[in-house]
Amino acid sequence: MNYITDAIEQGRFEADEKLPSIRVLSELLTVSKNSVIKAYEILEAQDVVYSVARSGYRVNVLVKQENTALSPPTDVDLLSVAKAVLTVSKERHNMPAGSAHPSSELPAVKQLYAEIGRHSRRQTHTPSHYQLPPGDTNLLKQVTKITEQNGITSKPSDIVITNGAQQAISLAFRAITCSGDIVAIETPCYFGLLLMLESLGLKVLEVPCDPVSGMDIDALESALQQWPIKAVLVTPNFSNPSGALMPVAHRKRLLEVCKNVSIIEDDVFGGLAYAQPLPSLKVLDENDSVIYVSSLSKTLDSRVRIGWVISHRHQASISKRLISESMGGHNLIQSAVADFLSTGKYRQHLRRAQKLYQENTLQFCKLLRQALDSHCVLKGSYQLTMPKGSFLCWLVLPAHVCGYYVYRQALAKGISILPGRLFATGRQFEHCIRFSLANFHDTILWREAITELAEIIALQLK
Structure with a gap:
């Protein structure tokens, strides 16, 4: 119920727009179909939604919310969602753009661990x-x-x-x-x-x-x-x-x-x-x-x-x-x-990292834009940030796209990303996705994964 009402209040669904099916919500929120049915029935009794024979549920009342108003202070309750996302398999992904870890392929990292090895051997001869x-x-x-x-x-x-x-x-x-x-x-x-x-x-x-x-x-x-x-x-x-x-x-x-x-x-x-x-x-x-x-x-x-x-x-x-x-x-x-x-060596390493991450960001964003723009439902309807530093990238999709659904569909295809719902106490960034590009490589695997991700988003938007 909270998921549906939040989506309506945040404008992800307009008046008379069809809401997600019972099956889709059951899979998305990992709850039983009976729970989804019960939620829709209660919301229908409250005149928030209405049912259409053989067509599911639609928005009956659109609750508008002022964007300029600050929400009052609130407790954080994010642990369950974060654990569900972070406890994914450690297997290699075709597109590892989820976790924000720096590249381990830069020369300084090997030099650092060689130094750690020397110190570990040295410390075996000193008191703990x-x-x-x-x-x-x-x-x-x-x-x-x-x-x-x-x-x-x-x-x-x-x-x-x-x-x-x-x-x-x-x-x-x-x-x-x-x-x-x-x-x-x-x-x-x-x-x-x-x-x-x-x-x-x-x-x-x-x-x-x-x-x-x-x-x-x-x-x-x-x-x-x-x-x-x-x-x-x-x-x-x-x-x-x-x-x-x-x-x-x-x-x-x-x-x-x-x-x-x-x-x-x-x-x-x-x-x-x-x-x-x-x-x-x-x-x-x-x-x-x-x-x-x-x-x-x-x-x-x-x-x-x-x-x-x-x-x-x-x-x-x-x-x-x-x-x-x-x-x-x-x-x-x-x-x-x-x-x-x-x-x-650290200063030299920073210069290399800055150059690498800038090149990664430019090329990834170019490929992602091309993939997204190839779908008419997406072209001109998203915002992709181009940061002036770091190795992160933020994609803002149309308001009624569910980033968590995209995340789960992508993960099943070997594509690792992070859904926007992780980055706030509510669901105001449900339609966003974060990418980590420290380990980006312009390979066939990455290009195919980017194309597949755009297809997942376009299908979810439709």
Whole structure:
């Protein structure tokens, strides 16, 4: 019932338009046909839908919703949907564009693991110990150099090494919020962050985002005036999933409207800008209100789980929470990554990655547009983002396309993508799809998969 009413309220079905059949909804929502029949019967009794003999159900009442109105803060309930999507088979796909992991084929990755191998052999001859916060001394120095290259002035004592950016953001939230507090986030938003907010018991207020320029600062300002928001989580550089890049003027205004509110800046994709990078919020911040988070998970390799957080004001609190929950980090990985970074190979690796991902994005989007445009029902009716960095791509389809249905049909054909419903607390991005292009190859397999995906979308739209 919620699925049907949400679809009507969000405009995916117009008045008198035919709704999905009982069989289709049963397969899509993985419920019994009897459940679908019961839902339709109740909605018919409520005059939301009406039945047509031998033709199924149609929309009776169209509930219009103002796009400019912000929905009130809500609890996150995404775990069941995320687990259903993330527990797919690990088998190889014809088109592996689902998970957002960087390419493991770049030379630096092999060099990194060779360094890890050397450190693992060396550590067999040393006493076992924990790597206490803030982290390996040499790694802190190397991270300081990375942040300096990004324009951020910091000292090793300002940095805390974490188990990836996800833990860094979680620690930052715990340092500045309590369970039940309201936090503002971008929508669409990376589902891993939504799951983390769910586990922390925080209420989220979703602020609309433009797929090109990012968070709507006017909407955020309005939200700050309406609700007691304790923190704002934002990804100015190539947000996940849309790839939006926030202009400098928007960044400055964001800092202005959040004078008394802490900002957590997630900058995991910042190192993958195709052109001259824009100054981070941390660089522009004059009031020490920005907690800066980054990692090597998107720029180098996601398996090493090295992230960091910079916050002069909350550094002690974050370190205390880190040591109390995990006694620090992995000394083997931290020392090995530190030695790898000290060779200077990381900067060369970033240049190669930037070039590779830009080429991948341009070619994939060209092929996908050609495939979509070959269907008259799709030509001119979709929006495909062209981000200026990272390796993600966001496809917005006509409002009544079900991205989750497309996802399931594609997966059965060996095509891995991510459905838009993962990136919000509701179903407002049900008609969207995210692609990860770090491992794109212009091969016959990929081209055939892109063609097949376009056919699936066109059939679903019809």
